[in-house]
Amino acid sequence: MLEINDIEKLATLARIKLTDTEKTKFLKEIEPILDYVAQLKEVSSSISGTPKVGEHRNIARPDENAKESGTHTDALVAEMPESERNYLKVKKIL
């Protein structure tokens, strides 16, 4: 059984600020969804092991022929919310 403070804790972990109305709404909506997915518990407990996440395995390219530095800089910097001399600008951290 979920409670409001569970929703608050999850929202904090997920870095989302929720209003009180949203908290109540989500609590009401998430409960039946979790009840529904709980039917997975009925599936025979005899299945075990390490599940594969998808059938496909990740591939990596060889670490060579790197793009010349600066190839994408302008396009990427243009999308930054705030930048200064090609640096991404954020609030002071320490």
Add this chain to the structure above:
Amino acid sequence: MEIDLKNLTIKKAHEDMVSGKYSAVDLASAYLEEIKKKDGELHTYLEVYGDVLEQANKADEIIKSGKAGLLTGIPISIKDNILIKGRKVSAGSKILENYTATYDATVIEKLKKEGVIFIGRTNMDEFAMGGSTENSAYGPTKNPIDVLRVPGGSSGGAVASVASGEVLVALGSDTGGSIRQPASFCGMVGLKPTYGLVSRYGLMAMGSSFDQIGPIGKTVEDVEIIFNVIKGNDPKDGTSLKNSDLKLESTVKNKMKIGVPYDSLNVGGLDKDVLDSFNESIEKLKKLGHEIVKIELPNLKYSLAVYYVLIPAEVSSNMARFDGVKYGLRLSGENGIDDYFVTRAEGLGGEVKRRIIIGTYVLSSGYYDAYYNKANLVRELIRDDYKKAFEKVDVIVTPTTPSVAFKIGEKANDPLQMYLEDIFTVPVNLAGVPAISVPCGFKMIDGKKLPIGLQFIANHCDEETLFKISKDFLCEFTL
């Protein structure tokens, strides 16, 4: 110049443009005219590009030079979660309202080489989360057949743009039915390719182990043509299949064994008219000389439970990148970390937040085994069910959706009810196999002929079988 857009196909348009009956500019203008007439009400496009005629002019030059390919000058709409370099792309979300793509998706690169014309980007449920297009931050799309109803989703704008005659073909994406369900609701043909056959590079990720880009059209042939252009191995997609995995057309049978999972049809909520239409379709397939075989997919009943654990889990990871730091919306909070909280609160919609929170829950240390690991194990069982079935049959058939298009607002306040709509489409994404939805009948409500869809499912990499059986069913012949 009057062009019969209603019956236009890629091949017909190509022949007409090459023979000089009309130009690519004429064709593009005809579609822009339709958009002007209809899209104020339907809202299938989030943006119609300003350079459509410029693109068409270039296509006309290629056609005049005699170097036109089948897709040169063919108008296509692109779902708002596929990147075209230098153009806006928002995934139907406020958090990317002013975001401009910095590179081309692989599918876009391939289409550009063919000389297609990009008409615009189509409306969708925010980040593809939803089945009605009501979750778009920019307002819902309406079903062209009945504007009081949803077109389905999440590729609702994409499908409606084709169904309304506002474009010839469209690209959408399908994570749990997002191409097939709207295709069914709007009477169109929609393909969800085998997972790994079409590159996901440049498609915004929702459920990475499920997402696939696919084509939507009025005919199976149009869908097949687009699929053949966009498929293929891509080193930029870590889960891309090898080209040699594709089954060849020559291996496809003329008369097939068609499996029907009768037990799985006994789910609550299957509309009587949908069931009647399904049974008529089975009779039609028999008459066409195919053999109907009863099959069992015993673990299919757990599909939605598996899906609605794994999807939120993948969503919560994939959405973490939208934090207001590197791109997209950034709102200022009390300090650096508070910027995340207020940006995500303002920039993301209800369904996205809900899935992130559920995903955070099922991935948290105390529940990880009970939910996430268990769901992945059951996913394997479902995959095995299909594997066993395809040892006996060539193709499986089910309804695409349990009911016809519902009214706007009807299910908006009941997420679980909305999720249950995906009962026939979701298992296909869990197994990664390909499936196509084709129109098979109508249900009359309030004087409106609401389309019903039929879903064919084939084994991994066997799209050719889907095209063959769908054309046979629709009596569509290639000239």
